[in-house]
Amino acid sequence: MRALAVGARALLLEADSAREVAALHAELLRRRAELGGVREIVPAARTVLLDGVAEPAALAARIAGWEVPPLAGSEGPLITVAVRYDGPDLAEVARLWGVGPGKVPGIVGSVEFRVAFCGFAPGFGYLTGLPERFHLPRRATPRTAVPAGSLALAGAYAGVYPRSSPGGWQLVGTTGAVLWDPGREPAALFAPGVRVRFVEAAGA
Known part of the structure; x- marks a missing residue:
């Protein structure tokens, strides 16, 4: 996973595959309380955009330390x-x-x-x-x-x-x-x- 600041209050997280994006998106939703008031979490083909980030660099450093588990097949409605x-x-x-x-x-x-x-x-x-x-x-x-x-x-x-x-x-x-x-x-x-x-x- 790679992180790139986008503007002053957004963070773009890049992954290597759609499967990794899905797992990262699910983990971000589970741990949303740790994201400091992020307004939106928007997945794409190889990225996840976090909008409304107070300190993008600090949040990127925290997320980089996460262990993101593979997405369970039964997860999600x-x-x-x-x-x-x-x-x-x-x-x-x-x-x-x-x-x-x-x-x-x-x-x-x-x-x-x-x-x-x-x-x-x-x-x-x-x-x-x-x-x-x-x-x-x-x-x-x-x-x-x-x-x-x-x-x-x-x-x-x-x-x-x-x-x-x-x-x-x-x-x-x-x-x-x-x-x-x-x-x-x-x-x-x-x-x-x-x-x-x-x-x-x-x-x-």
Whole structure:
């Protein structure tokens, strides 16, 4: 782990992998009382940003002495999301995986994903956990409009588009789950640290 001061009241912690980021984020949440009034803890692909730090250098020195345990697989709340596997890229994803389209729901459903970080659009969580043999390329030509609720895969990540927007990920299904609701606490259904299971919708 490496620490870098960002401005006068922020601290950026860098890690070597998404797994290390997840473990560090969980430890920071557990020990938040030791962080001296930090307002926000924001994980990303390889970093965690602490905002509202009174003394970034002093806090960096304290955190450097922590023993951060590996993240337990059962740590974090679990959300189950029903999906209809009706995406326009389902057949292409099945071809890239070397299986029939009917096998895709079982492959996706066998994975317990974890929200690593959020970005791109409010409520869009980047979900890790997909085995390397199932990593996928982005589409050669992005779509100008991806429907809200689309379950998508690209690289090592899965995600669900919370609203219609451009996108280049492979679309395999749709869900009616509300990913972003400003009137809910938290507003994002897929908050960092949440575990996610996708199950095939009844009657699909």
